[in-house]
Every structure is written in structure tokens, then in C-alpha cells.
Amino acid sequence: MEKKLIFSLFVFIFSFSFITFASALTSFQNDQIKSILGEDDDSGHWSEGILSSSAEAPGPASEPSGALVLAGSRTNRPDIFNRFRHYHGGWDITDKHYWASVGFTGAAAFILAILWFVSFGLAMILHHCYEWRLNIEGKDSHFSQMICLILLIIFTCAAVTGCILLSVGQDEFHGEAIHTLKYVVDQSDYTVQTLINVTGYLSLAKTVNVAQFYLPSDVKDSIDKLNIDLNSASNTLDRKTHQSSRKIRTVFDAVRSSMITVAVVMLLVSILGLYLSILGHRNAIHIFIIGGWLLVVVTSILCGVFVILNNAVSDTCLAMEQWVDHRNAETALSNILPCVDQRTTNQTLYKSKQVINDLGNIVNGFIGSYANSYGAPSGNPNYYNQSGPLMPYVCSPYDSQLQERNCSSEEVSMSNASMVWQNYTCIVSDSGLCTTTGRLTPDMYQQLVEAVNTSYALQHYTPPLLSFQDCNFVRETFTTITSHHCPPLQHHLQMVIAGLALISLGVVLSLSLWIIYANRPQREEVFAKIASKIKGKCNPKLCRDDHTVHVSSTNITG
Template identity: 35%
Template sequence: MPRRLTVATMMMSFRGFVLVSGGGVDGFDPARKAYSLGEVVTNGTGIVSDFILAEERTRRKDPANNFKYYTGGWNITNVHYWSSVLYSAFPLLIVAALWFLLFGFTLILMCCCFCCCPRNNNSYSKTVYFLSLVLVILTLIAVCLVCGVLFDGQERLHKGNSETLEFIVDRANYTVGNLRIFASTMVDAKNVNLERQFIISPALRSDIDQLHRKLNYSANELAVKTNDNSHKIEELLYRMRLLLVIVAAVMLALALLGSLSSLIGCQCFVSFLLVVGWFIVTVTLLTSAVFLLLHNVYSDTCTAMEEWVEHPQEHTAIDDILPCVDYQTANQSMYRSKEVVFQVVDGVNNVVSSIANRNFEPGKAPFTGPNYNQSGPLVPLLCNPFFANTTSRKCSFVEIDLANATQKYKEYICTVDEFITPSGSTVERCTSVGRLTPKIYDQIAAAIQVGFGIYHYGPFLTDLQDCSFVRQTMKDITNNNCPGLEKYSMWVYIELVMVSSTMMLSIIFWAIYTREKRQRKFVKDHDFLRRYPLVPPQPIPISAP
């Protein structure tokens, strides 16, 4: 049986859609456990209700619990869930066992009769002969058609599985990319300076270094796990597809060889094919049981994802394998990002208010420090989206938004002339109306770009923290991928049952037709000998000389 089956394996790859701490993805609330039968769980401070996912869909008898109905819902960490799912394929296992035993006993009986009691009789029915001939041809056509449908069904199922996996990998790579860009932007913010002064406080610079290491570790871990899991699942999907292709090809070849051999009367080869067909039909029935199980897991998982998306506040079994919230790293990332944005914007506004917007007597020397002959309309302040305590803040109508600040500030750039001060340093002096030299503007623009970049990733961090990102991913899978996966997995297991059934009938009709053909030949030979008996040659009399 496929390793915990495809959808269950895909679900585990969602574990990377979270910010992880130094301990990896398993650093979530230890009070969360795997739930056996949907009971209520306490966490020491109160009672937490466990919302049961796909409760009606997963209500099946559980042989591991005295055949009582399983009521724990979808939970791939629960042995009772897997026991109940396995039991759903029990009817096909029974059919496979009965076929193996009964037809095997029949083959042994036929062999004993042929070897120990080799006799022919006159029992021959034209009706049975022609009817078995027609049925051999019809079952051959049926097997060919069902094998063609099975090949098409496996192709559709493989395509649906591959598209689902590709979508999950793309979302994981999107997360990795955003984490790395965010970490890199935070480092850039640490090094931003205006007028040779760093605008990020030393304490925050140290925190950024620690956060950068954690974020890089998280991104690298997610990238490695995504790559490993995707390759494992691709290998699993390939093997599953190969199995179905082999089943379809072998069944088709067996049907053609068996039917043709029985039609031309190759009794020994037909006997050999009866044994081969007996074994292959048993294997195909077992395969259909596995794919029935797979179909149930597909449907259970899709229903569970849909209900999980619809109940964001409930604690469910998915929360145990997808710890969406790693409060330590997620909150630290969000808090530090807000601090950085606040300090960057505050630093820009300090430069604007204390340098660019200061007025000096026109043309008065020396043009050093804050005096570089700036003049003209005052430069508006940059809108700071946060207060000092990192709570959200609304912009006033006179402030410039981060998104278009660099364009607005271009209007305040002056034309400059460079000259050397008595100390030997080169400075810029405005020779036209304006309050920002190109050098100061470049520094401000770089700071704004970094601040806006970090602010831009705020919603991304929020989505990771409250699981919105994973919920949206699951919603997309539920809407776009699940209908096809459920339909085509059902097609495949039904087609496997059909090809097994038609091959069963075909094998039986081979045996009947071969026997009738042998008996017909015996009867014809017997009638011929009766009509034209073989007269032994009479000695020719020799006349006396």
C-alpha cells in the first residue's frame, strides 16, 4: 500500500507553511495531541473543544475497537482512523480471498481429474459450445474496453495528483522566497544610514541579527523539506501510475492470448494461462482494494480541509500536524518589522525636519553641516504607519505615503555645485530652489525603499501567523483539485473491479470453451470412425502355379 497514501503525504508537506523557531517545525504547543475518538481535551487552564473533521464521512466500523463505529473524524495520526479506512476495503479483500481459494480449488480438481481420470465421453452440447464461443469473444472485447478506460483513468488521476503536488510545492517555494527576501531586507534596514548616522538603534540591530539567523534557518529548512518531500511523492506517484499501466497491459495481453489460444485449441497453453490468470486476477482485486482505500482517504481529506477552512477558530486534528502558529518567531518577526519601519520613517522625518526644512540666510557661508543653501517649499514629512509602541497609526493629509514617497521627494531636489571645505572635504551646495541634494535624496530613497519593503511583508507575516496562508492554500486545493482527485480515484478503483470481473468471466469461459472444443473434436472423430471404420488389410491370396 502506498506510504500513508498520496493525499496524506501531501498534507504533511503543508508543515512548512509556517515560521519556525530554532527547534524546527515541531515547536508548537505541547498541549496539542492526536485525538483518538474525538474526546474533549484539557490544557491545564480550561477545556478546549476538539472540532471533529469529516465526522459523517469517516463514520465506519473500526475492527481495532470491537467493530464499533469510529467517531473521531479525519485524523491521519490516529490508528483507529486508518483501521476504519482499511475496513472499508474489506469487501474487496473478501472477494479476492474467495476467488483465490475457490478457483484455486477448481484448478486443482481439474488437474486431478485430467491426470488421474483421463477419459473422454460423448457429452457435447452444440448450444454450450456456441454460447461459450460467443462469451469468449464478448469478454475479450469487454476486457479490451475496460483496460482502455483504466489506462485513461490512471492518466487523469496521475495528472490530478501531479497538479496538486506542483501547486503545494509552488506555495512552499513562494513562502521560502518571501522569508529570504524579508530576512535580507531586514539586514539592509540595519545598515541604512542618513548623513553618516545609522537610523536603527544598536539594540534593534542586534535583534535583527538574531532574527535574520532564525528566518534563514526557517527558509532553508522549508526548502530542504519541500524538495525532499516532493521527490518522495513524485516517486510514489510514478510507482502508482506504473502499477496501473502494468495491470492494464498485463490484463489486455492475458485476455488476447487466452482468447486466441482457446479459439485455436491450444489446450496446454490455455491451462497455463488459467493458472496465470487466477493469480493476476487475485492481485488486481487486491489492487482495487488499495485504490478504494485511497479514494476514501482522498474524499476524507478533501472534506476535512473544506471544514477546517470553514471553522478557523476551532481546534482540529489538522492543527496537530500543521502548527500554523509559532508565536515566538512569528510575533518576534512582526514586532521587529514594525520597530524597523517606525525607526526608518522616524529617521527620515528627522532628516527632513532638522536639515532639509531648516531655513538659513540665503547665500550665507560657510555651507557646512545642515546649511547647504536649501530653499523653497518645505518637504512634507513621511507617513509613519506605526506609533512608537508599534500600534497602527493613520496618516494625516499632509504626510506622504511610503508607496509613492520617492516620487514625491524628487520634486524637492535642487541642482548642486560641489566645493571643497577648508578641512579638505567635498560638500554639495544647492544652486537652485530645492531642499534635497541628490546625495541626501539617494540616502532618503534607500531608507524609504527598505522601510516600504519591510512594511509590504507585514500581511505575509500575519497570514503565516494566523494560518490564513495555509487556509487559502487548502481552499484552493479543495475548490480546484479535490473534485478531480475524488472522481478519478473512484473511476480507477471501479475500473480495477470491472477489469477483474471481466477477466474472471473470461477465464471461466476459456475453460468451458476449451473443454467443449475438445469434446466436440472427440465426438466428431468418434462419429467418423463409426461411419468409416478402419478395416484391417486382408491378406492377398496367392494362387498355386
């Protein structure tokens, strides 16, 4: 099959995976079923809106067909590739300008990451090369130290809170994303299983044999062709769906691991930075300052990436919601979900209903010619000593024109025919003749039940093909996703973004306070300075300038 059933590119981890699978649920039939049935096969006209003279499915009377821009209000953003002019094309994952507009939403975080990297890097150069320092000194140094310590604890708590939000948010996002992916895969598996069931029961119909009554040879040939192509379609869909699912799960797991790593590292840096700055370990704190500087760049970039992801998911959810309400309008999903192909669907159902009717005719033909026949053996070649009340005929759900019909009171439905006919079964002798009252031998009963069950199964499993092709199935899938999965996904993404932003802000504010608080005068240093001034001299080892002392108490002399 030449046409792709699954998108080859799964961008931004999750946001478009369910569209890919939902597209596969319907698009595979355009390539496969057309070749199965042929474009020139005239299937006639069906009532109740199943077949019509028009080749297109009629939409709701109040919904005019026409172009519709999906998520137009949300996607009205500056376009990086178009000189920052606003993009008006709506949701369209095949348009690079749409991706440029989505990417612009994370520009602020990327710019802040660059500015932070450059500005703090310059500050570190000034600090080390030109001995530019910020110290706490003077009469109010004790009060300043207390304020600095309180602020440092607050900013550390903010960073720790951000780590908690990041951990909880990514865990819930991962769980909801996997749950949504599983739902979409289950929907795809349902499609595959439906095709397998249809082809299986069609194959079983070929083997139906009730007293030398068979399906016509031309019907058997059409079943062979139908099974070959539908099996190929279902195998392709199943293979690509699960391949894509495994790839997406791998990405989810990688994102989860990276987010956990970032949260743990930033938590350790924040707490150890506070601890070392309080103890005044100047050399050790510089290592954490450099690490925190680089980690803030990483968290800022990740924050921008998740902002882009959140907007892409929100755009997709809104686009699906609008498509559900205007599925017959021409949209960016029209090429992805070619739903309106009523002729192909009708021809598929026509063939299936033809087989159902043929099986009903076989059963009723046997009942009329064998089970309900009269006469002595010499006058009836089909005589096997059948007797008793006449058997009821099975109700065929369609007439000769394949229109739906109501069953008469003398007929039994396919669903309970096996139970009713069991009352007409006789006990046979070794020669195969009935020795008790009855119209069927046990072997004949089994053959009739097999034929009726096959016909009933086809009647049960064939209608979903219509919902696949006219997009009712996709519509239900999208409705479930937008109502049950989109809101929690967006909420968890926002929690991750808030956590990353809070981590970045908390560590940025903590870095400068680490330096200031670590460089504060220690009690021993203050004591040494006072003692030196009392003696009327300032030891160079003790006094670096007129205000600040930078040695420990071990260097204090007499």
C-alpha cells in the first residue's frame, strides 16, 4: 500500500500522535478497499442515507461546506520565517510557518537563557579578574546578614518548591500521556480486530455447506480478493501503529528521566549552596555557583521547550474540537483524514450484505427443500424420515434489493435461530434416518447454525466499516481526547513550566546571595580586626583594607 498510514514524524513528543493514529483508522481504506471492490462496480441505491446518487456524504443541513481555519484565534502569532508578521493560516502541521509561529512562543525563555548566560558570565569574570566583590560590612552588618539569610532561605525554598512541582508535573504528564497513547493504540487495535473479524467470517462463509448448498462461485472469488487486501491493510496498520507507539513511549521515558535528573540536581544544588554559604566555604561555593549558572541556562531552555509543547498541544486539541463540529468543511485535516468516500464504503457494505443474503438463501433453501419436505422415500430423494411441525425460516435482514426489511411472525431472527431450531432436531439411527419426531438431524442442525452464526457475525462486524470511513469513529475518538485527555495534559504541562520557571528564578536570586553571604565577615575575623586596632596597628595578614578582614582566627596574633 503506497499511501502512508502513519506519519513518519512525531513532533514534540506527544501532541500529534493521536492524530497520526486516528488518521490511520480511516485513510487505509482509500487505498485498499478501492482495489478490493473496483471503482466501476455499480452497487445500486440503498435507503436510509446509506447510498445515494451523490458521491459525497451529505453534511448537516445547517452546516455549509467550505474552508475552515482550525484554531485561527490561537495560532495568530508572529511568524519568524515571515519577518515576524502574524501567521493567519491556523493549525496545520504540514506548514513550516505554523511551526515558526509555535516556536515563537518559547522565544522569551530562550532569550532570557542567553542573556543570563552572558551577563552572569561577565559578572564572574569581573569577580575573579578585577577582584570586584560585594561584602556585608558596617554598623548594620548583623542586620544585613539576617536579611540576606532570610532572603536566601526564601529563594532556596522557592527553588525546592519548583523542583517538587517539576517532579509531580512531569510524573502526572507522563502518566496521562501514556494513558492517552494507550487509548489511541486501543482504538487502532479495535480497527484492526474489526477487519480481522470481517475477513475471518467471510472466509468462514466460503466453507458453509448445508446439504450441498454453497455460496456462488463468483461470491467466493470476491471474498478471496476482499480478504487478501483487507488482511494486507490490517497488518500494515497494526505494524505501523505499534512501531510508532514504541517510539513515542521511548521519547516519553527519556523526557521523564531527564526531568527527574534536572529536579534532583537542582534540589541538591539549592540545598548544598545554602548550606555552604552559611558555613562560609568560599572555595566550595564557587563550584556550586558555576554549576548553578549553567543549570539555570538548561532549565530556562527546557522551560521554553515546554511552553512550545504546551501551545502545540493546545492548538491540536482546539483544532480537533473544531473539526468535530465541522467535519465536512475543508480544513488542514482534510488531507490527513480523507473521511468522505461514501462510494467506497457503500461498495464494501454492499458486498458484505450480499454474502449475508446469500447465506440466508442457503439456509432457507435447505429448509424448504429438505427439512419441510413431505413424501415417502420413493417420492422424495431428500427423505430421511423427517416429521413433525414445520420449521420456521430464518429472517434475512435485507430484501432482494439489499434494503432493510422487517421480519414476519413466521420467521426467526438470526440471533435466536439456533435455540428455536434445536427443538426440531431428531435422534438418528446408524443409517442416518430420524428415529424420533424432528425435521433436522444433528449434523444438519450444526450446518445450519454455522451458516446463521456466520451471517449474524458479518451483520455485527460490518457496520463499523461505515463509521471508519465516514469519520464517525474518528469523531468519537477526537471527542474523547478533547474532553477527557486534553485538559489534564495541558494542566500537567503548565505545572512543569511553572516548576522550571520557579527553579530558574529561585537559583538565579540565590546565586548572588551565595556570594554575598559567603563573603560576610565571620565572628573570628571581626574579633581579630578589633584586637588589631586596639594595639594600634593593622596586621596586613589580618586587614586587607580599612573595612574588611579576610582571614580566619588561626592567623590572629597576640
